[in-house]
Amino acid sequence: MGARRGEEVLAKLRDHPHEIWHRGERVTDVTRHEGFKSGARSLAALYNLQWQFPEEMLFDSPDSGQKVGRSFLIPRNREELKSISRMMKRWADYSFGMMGRSPDYLNRAISAYAGGAQFLAQADPRFGENAKNYHRYMRENDFSLTHTLVNPQSNRAVGPAGQSDPFLAARIKEERDDGLIIRGARMLATLPIADEIMVFPSTLLKSGDEDAPYAFAFAIPCNTKGLKFLCRETVDYGRNHYDHPLASRFEEQDAVVIFDDVFVPWERVFMLRDVDRCNQAYAATGAVIHMSHQVVVKNIAKTEFLLGLASLMIDAIGIEKIQHVHEKVRDIWVVMEAMRAFLRAAEEDAALDSYGVMRPAWDPLDAARNFFPLLYPNLVSIIQQLGASGLVAVPTSADINGPLREEIKQYFKAARLEAHERIPLFRLAWDASISAFATRQVLYERFFFGDPVRMAGALFTAHSRDQYMERIRQFLKLNIENPVADD
Numbered sequence: 001m002g003a004r005r006g007e008e009v010l011a012k013l014r015d016h017p018h019e020i021w022h023r024g025e026r027v028t029d030v031t032r033h034e035g036f037k038s039g040a041r042s043l044a045a046l047y048n049l050q051w052q053f054p055e056e057m058l059f060d061s062p063d064s065g066q067k068v069g070r071s072f073l074i075p076r077n078r079e080e081l082k083s084i085s086r087m088m089k090r091w092a093d094y095s096f097g098m099m100g101r102s103p104d105y106l107n108r109a110i111s112a113y114a115g116g117a118q119f120l121a122q123a124d125p126r127f128g129e130n131a132k133n134y135h136r137y138m139r140e141n142d143f144s145l146t147h148t149l150v151n152p153q154s155n156r157a158v159g160p161a162g163q164s165d166p167f168l169a170a171r172i173k174e175e176r177d178d179g180l181i182i183r184g185a186r187m188l189a190t191l192p193i194a195d196e197i198m199v200f201p202s203t204l205l206k207s208g209d210e211d212a213p214y215a216f217a218f219a220i221p222c223n224t225k226g227l228k229f230l231c232r233e234t235v236d237y238g239r240n241h242y243d244h245p246l247a248s249r250f251e252e253q254d255a256v257v258i259f260d261d262v263f264v265p266w267e268r269v270f271m272l273r274d275v276d277r278c279n280q281a282y283a284a285t286g287a288v289i290h291m292s293h294q295v296v297v298k299n300i301a302k303t304e305f306l307l308g309l310a311s312l313m314i315d316a317i318g319i320e321k322i323q324h325v326h327e328k329v330r331d332i333w334v335v336m337e338a339m340r341a342f343l344r345a346a347e348e349d350a351a352l353d354s355y356g357v358m359r360p361a362w363d364p365l366d367a368a369r370n371f372f373p374l375l376y377p378n379l380v381s382i383i384q385q386l387g388a389s390g391l392v393a394v395p396t397s398a399d400i401n402g403p404l405r406e407e408i409k410q411y412f413k414a415a416r417l418e419a420h421e422r423i424p425l426f427r428l429a430w431d432a433s434i435s436a437f438a439t440r441q442v443l444y445e446r447f448f449f450g451d452p453v454r455m456a457g458a459l460f461t462a463h464s465r466d467q468y469m470e471r472i473r474q475f476l477k478l479n480i481e482n483p484v485a486d487d
C-alpha cells in the first residue's frame with residue numbers, strides 16, 4: 001500500500017472501529033463524533049502532508065520500492081538521521097507541536113526496535129524476526145501506533161504483583177500454542193484512534209518470578225476483540241475554530257486501556273516473561289533515544305509557536321517597552337535556542353550503534369527530555385502573565401455576530417489591532433494557556449515521557465560525574481597541602 005493519504009486513514013477508522021468509550025457511550029464512528037472528529041481530521045491532514053512534500057516526507061521502501069513514510073527509516077548515516085528530523089519538524093509545525101503523538105513518535109520507536117532486533121533475538125530468535133517483520137508491515141501499510149506502558153494508578157507502594165487484584169495490571173493469563181491471552185489494564189494510551197497499539201514494558205519491574213507475568217512486549221491492532229479504550233472527557237467541545245482554535249483541531253485524546261482476555265498471536269510478541277530484558281529494552285535498542293529525537297523536534301515547534309504568539313500579543317497591546325516583558329520574551333527565546341542546540345548536538349554527535357543504526361547522541365537528548373517538562377509550565381504561565389485579563393475578555397463568534405457586535409468593535413480594539421483582529425489572537429492565547437486543552441497540554445508535558453522525579457533518579461544513576469568530582473578533589477588536595485597563601 002505505501003504511504004497513505006488522509007482519506008484512507010479516515011476510511012479505515014470508519015470501517016474498522018475500535019472499542020472506544022467516551023462519557024458512558026461507545027463511540028461508533030470517531031470520524032463523526034463531536035469530540036473526536038477534529039482530531040481524526042488533523043491526523044488525516046498529517047498523512048496528506050506526506051504527499052504535499054513527498055521528497056521530504058517519504059522514501060523508497062527497501063523491500064517494495066514504493067514510497068513510504070520517512071519516520072519509518074532506520075538511519076545508517078547522519079544525513080539520513082537529519083532527513084528524519086526535517087520530516088518530523090514538518091509534522092510538528094502542522095499542530096504547533098500540540099499533537100505530541102503525531103505518528104512519527106512511535107514510528108521512531110518501532111524502527112529502533114527493528115534496528116536493534118538482535119537484542120530481542122538474544123532471548124528468542126523469533127522475537128527479533130517478529131520485530132523486523134512488524135516494522136516492515138507498519139511501514140508498508142503506513143499504520144499509526146499508540147502505546148501503553150504504565151500500570152493502573154492503584155497502589156504505587158507496591159509493584160503490579162503486589163496489588164489487591166493480580167489482574168489489575170495487564171498480565172499474561174494464558175500461554176497457548178497460537179499466542180497469549182492478556183487480562184487487566186494499562187494506563188495511558190494517547191491517540192487511541194491510532195491503528196495499532198504497542199504494549200511494551202512498564203516502568204521498572206522487579207527481577208524474579210513475581211513480576212514475570214507482567215513482563216512482555218507486543219503490538220496488536222487497536223480493533224482487536226476485547227481491547228477497550230476508556231477515554232477521558234474530550235477537551236474538544238465541538239466548537240468552531242474561531243472559539244477554540246487549538247482544541248477544535250488537535251485533541252489527541254488519552255485513554256485507559258482494558259484487556260478483556262485479549263488474544264495476541266505469537267508473531268506479534270517481542271519479549272516475554274523476561275524482566276531484565278524488559279527493563280533494559282528501551283535503552284538497549286535505542287528506542288528511547290530515537291523517540292527523544294522526535295520529542296525535541298516537537299519541543300522546538302511548540303516553543304516557536306509560543307514565541308510568535310507572545311510577540312503578537314505584546315505588539316497588539318503595546319507593552320513592548322516594559323522591562324519584565326523583555327525578560328519573558330528572553331525566557332521563551334532561550335528555551336527555543338536551548339532545544340535547537342540539544343537537537344543539533346544530538347545529530348552532530350550521532351554515531352553508529354552496535355547494530356549499525358545511526359543513533360543520535362543521548363546526553364543532549366536526555367538533558368532536553370529532563371529539562372522541557374520543567375520549562376513548559378513556565379512558558380504557558382508567561383502567556384498568562386502577558387495576556388492578563390485579555391485572556392478572559394475574549395468574546396465568542398456568537399457574541400461577535402450577536403446584538404453587541406457594535407460595542408465589541410468599539411471596546412475590544414487593541415493598540416495596533418482592530419477588534420476583529422485582536423479577538424482571534426487572544427482566543428488562541430486562551431486556548432494555549434488557560435483552556436482545558438491548554439491545561440491538558442501542561443500535564444502532558446510534565447508526565448508523558450515518565451515521572452520527572454524518577455527520570456531525575458535515572459539520570460542521576462546513568463551519567464558518571466567522576467571526572468568533575470576528581471577535579472574538585474585535586475583542587476581540595478592542593479589547598480590541604482598548601483594551606484598558606486604564598487603572597
Ligand SMILES: Cc1cc2nc3c(=O)[nH]c(=O)nc-3n(C[C@H](O)[C@H](O)[C@H](O)COP(=O)(O)OP(=O)(O)OC[C@H]3O[C@@H](n4cnc5c(N)ncnc54)[C@H](O)[C@@H]3O)c2cc1C
Nearest residue numbers: 147148149150153156188189190443444447448450451453
Ligand atoms: C496527558 C498524558 C498522556 C500520557 N500518554 C501516555 C501514553 O500514550 N502512553 C503511556 O504509556 N503513558 C502515557 N502517559 C503516562 C505517563 O507515562 C505517566 O504519567 C508517567 O510515567 C508517571 O506515571 P503515573 O502517571 O502513573 O504517576 P504515578 O507513578 O502514579 O505517580 C504519582 C505521584 O507519585 C510520585 N511517585 C510514585 N511512585 C514513585 C516512586 N517510586 N518514586 C518517586 N515518586 C513516585 C510521582 O512523582 C507523582 O508525583 C501519559 C500521561 C499523561 C499525563
